[in-house]
Amino acid sequence: METTIDNILNVTLLEPKHKHPTIFLRYDALNEGESLIIHNDHDPKPLYYQLLGERGNVFTxxxxxxxxxxxxxxxRKNIAGEIDETMGELAAKDLRKAEVFKKYGLDFSCSGKKTVKEACAEKGLDVTKVEQELQQTDKVPASHPMPYDEWELDFLVDYIVNTHHRFLRKNLPDITTNANKVMEVHSDLHPELVEINHLVKALNSELIEHIGKEEKMLFPYIKELVRADKSTPRPQSAYFKSIEDVVGNHEKEHETVGNSLNRIKTLTHNYVLPEDACASYSLLYRMLREFEEDTLLHIHLENNILFPKAIQLEKYDETN
Structure with a gap:
């Protein structure tokens, strides 16, 4: 016999064979947007996966x-039409959630179009634990992070150029020089430095070319769209027909960069220095860590905020 107060179910009062069937009956009886609270004497995590498998991704x-x-x-039974937000969308609204993604090695920048469930399934992570930590961030007072998602696109473009593009142009030459120096001195005992050096050189070349294309072709056009007078024809780019035509290539280049950063992180064991590391070795790992953090935020701002909003703005101009 079950004890029910409001919409609470104490499953400890049910026979084991009746527990999950009863919970499913109670869940199925919910209207959209309504919730059921279950009380148990152990973690009901297996129920989560059974519910997901038999009812689908329709609950919180x-x-x-x-x-x-x-x-x-x-x-909670989700309302019809509600879908899980992607990692990129979650991070765009609240960058505190990005810290949870980073903790679990979930790429919210280059793989930002995946949901948390999809990303956790790929990495074999406990999705209930990750989602719980994401929910906890909503209960922590905000520390007034940068409101990137609220900025006008021309301002966001200037911020990306003046902050992240400048970081790359300033720091990549030093990182490249130091990676080669540390390799020459320590690669006999640490052969992974050869691959790290190769990856850093490739990233230097790829990123400098990439940001050059953005500053020459894509970013000026986005700023023209923002400034455009709605009574005049939509601005035309000399390099492409629409933003969607080029964003796909930019995102693929971002993915290549993300894969290289992940490989460097693996080779360095998450930037853990060996016992015989010298000052240059230590400096290299610190620079690589800062490079990764800045670049992942850089890619997040473009993939998850700038590009979707620019595509939306361009389509709005076409219909007005």
Whole structure:
């Protein structure tokens, strides 16, 4: 016999064979947007995966209490048409969530179009744990991060150029020089430095060419769209027919950069220095870590905020 108060189900009062069937019946009886809270004496995580497998990605799972005596979970039936936001969309709205993604090695920049469930499944991660930490960020007072998602696109373009493009032009030559220097001195005992040096040289060449194309072709056009008078014809680019025609290539180049950064991170064991590291070795790892952090934010701002909004703006101009 079950005990129900409002919409709470104490499953410890049910026979084991009746627990999941009863929860499914109660869930199916919910109207869209309504929730069921279950009380259990152990983590009901297997229920999450059964519910996902049998009903699909149509619910939200939130831990309200996690032991050691009670586990309380709120299961909400999503409203029809609601879909999981992608990692890029989540990070664009609240960059605190990006810290959770980074903690679990989830690429919210280059792979920002994937949902949390999709990304966790690919990496074999416990999605309930990741989603729980994402929910917890909503309960922490905001620290007034940069409101990138609220900026006008011309301002965002200038910010990317003046902050991230400048970082690359200033730091990549030094990173490249130091990677080669450390390789020459330490590669006998640390052969991974040869590949790291090769990757850094390739990234230097690829990124400098990439940001040059952005500054010459794509970014000026986006700024023209923002400034355009709605009573005049939409600006035309001399280099492409529409933003969608070129964004795909830019995102592929971002993905190549992301793959190289991930490889460097793997080769350096997440930038953990060997015992015989000299000052130059230590400097290289610090520079590589800063390079990764800046570049992932850079790619996030473009893939998940600038490009989608620019495409939307261009389409709006076409229909008005």
């Amino acid at each position: 799972w939130e831990y309200l209490e996690e032991g050691p005596v009670w586990w309380k979970v709120k299961i």
